[in-house]
Amino acid sequence: xxxxxxxxxxxxxxxxxxxxxxxxxxxxxxxxxxxxxxxxxxxxxxxxxxxxxxxxxxxxxxxxxxxxxxxxxxxxxxxxxxxxxxxxxxxxxxxxxxxxxxxxxxxxxxxxxxxxxxxxxxxxxxxxxxxxxxxxxxxxxxxxxxxxxxxxxxxxxxxxxx
Amino acid sequence: xxxxxxxxxxxxxxxxxxxxxxxxxxxxxxxxxxxxxxxxxxxxxxxxxxxxxxxxxxxxxxxxxxxxxxxxxxxxxxxxxxxxxxxxxxxxxxxxxxxxxxxxxxxxxxxxxxxxxxxxxxxxxxxxxxxxxxxxxxxxxxxxxxxxxxxxxxxxxxxxxx
Numbered sequence: 001x002x003x004x005x006x007x008x009x010x011x012x013x014x015x016x017x018x019x020x021x022x023x024x025x026x027x028x029x030x031x032x033x034x035x036x037x038x039x040x041x042x043x044x045x046x047x048x049x050x051x052x053x054x055x056x057x058x059x060x061x062x063x064x065x066x067x068x069x070x071x072x073x074x075x076x077x078x079x080x081x082x083x084x085x086x087x088x089x090x091x092x093x094x095x096x097x098x099x100x101x102x103x104x105x106x107x108x109x110x111x112x113x114x115x116x117x118x119x120x121x122x123x124x125x126x127x128x129x130x131x132x133x134x135x136x137x138x139x140x141x142x143x144x145x146x147x148x149x150x151x152x153x154x155x156x157x158x159x160x161x162x
Numbered sequence: 163x164x165x166x167x168x169x170x171x172x173x174x175x176x177x178x179x180x181x182x183x184x185x186x187x188x189x190x191x192x193x194x195x196x197x198x199x200x201x202x203x204x205x206x207x208x209x210x211x212x213x214x215x216x217x218x219x220x221x222x223x224x225x226x227x228x229x230x231x232x233x234x235x236x237x238x239x240x241x242x243x244x245x246x247x248x249x250x251x252x253x254x255x256x257x258x259x260x261x262x263x264x265x266x267x268x269x270x271x272x273x274x275x276x277x278x279x280x281x282x283x284x285x286x287x288x289x290x291x292x293x294x295x296x297x298x299x300x301x302x303x304x305x306x307x308x309x310x311x312x313x314x315x316x317x318x319x320x321x322x323x324x
Contacts, residue, residue: 020182027189034196
């Protein structure tokens with residue numbers, strides 16, 4: 001019994017030390033791998049962020065090429081038939097508005113709407129009979145986009161109170 | 163001596179167990195924090211990636227607004243003076259090419275250059291006296307960008323060998 005008491009605990013403790021040392025080695029390995037994963041993700045993100053921005057720039061620029069092509073065509077045809085250019089340019093303008101709408105920035109139509117400082121920029125206030133104060137009576141420069149994604153506010157003339 | 167041999171090691175081993183347990187707790191904590199950092203970075207990246215793409219889309223779209231504004235102006239003035247529109251539209255076209263160049267996609271000028279399949283798209287091959295085979299003799303549709311960032315290849319007519 002005395003022998004067992006003397007040697008028993010050390011044997012158990014040695015085993016426990018062995019287990020703990022193994023656990024330490026395992027955790028050190030897991031920790032190091034987690035740090036490496038983090039670092040790799042950080043590097044990948046820096047690389048991909050620039051790539052994605054470039055890709056989006058090229059995508060959006062590419063959508064405008066048909067507009068530029070049609071401007072070229074309108075100008076070429078103008079040499080033969082100057083009166084045809086107005087129709088051609090109207091079509092190009094329509095196409096440009098379609099591109100903006102496709103990108104999430106449709107042209108706003110604000111006439112008759114109440115003035116909203118988050119969407120509109122008042123350039124003048126005028127007296128208009130039978131019109132509620134703050135009603136938009138004229139668009140001076142069109143705005144594009146909506147409340148969530150406003151590309152440019154509409155420059156407007158607003159009715160003064162009667 | 164027998165006593166020392168029996169009790170000495172256990173005391174030392176107990177101390178070692180205590181140290182190892184503390185090391186295990188510390189490593190578990192560091193590992194957990196590294197995992198949490200990784201997860202947070204992953205989530206932040208997903209969020210910011212969409213935000214950055216949106217921002218780049220809006221930035222590029224915004225560069226085209228003056229072009230659209232000037233198309234509008236050219237059309238407005240056309241009503242008063244139809245002949246003025248050609249000059250106006252030429253200016254708008256120049257402005258559009260400036261926007262493309264600013265985005266990193268200048269219009270290419272390829273006439274006289276040797277055909278390069280990474281930059282050009284041959285739409286026809288013609289016999290041209292005194293011109294080396296493979297020389298670009300005409301641009302059918304302009305290309306934009308350079309070798310590194312080509313937005314669109316130039317559609318060209320190429321000289322056949324004599």
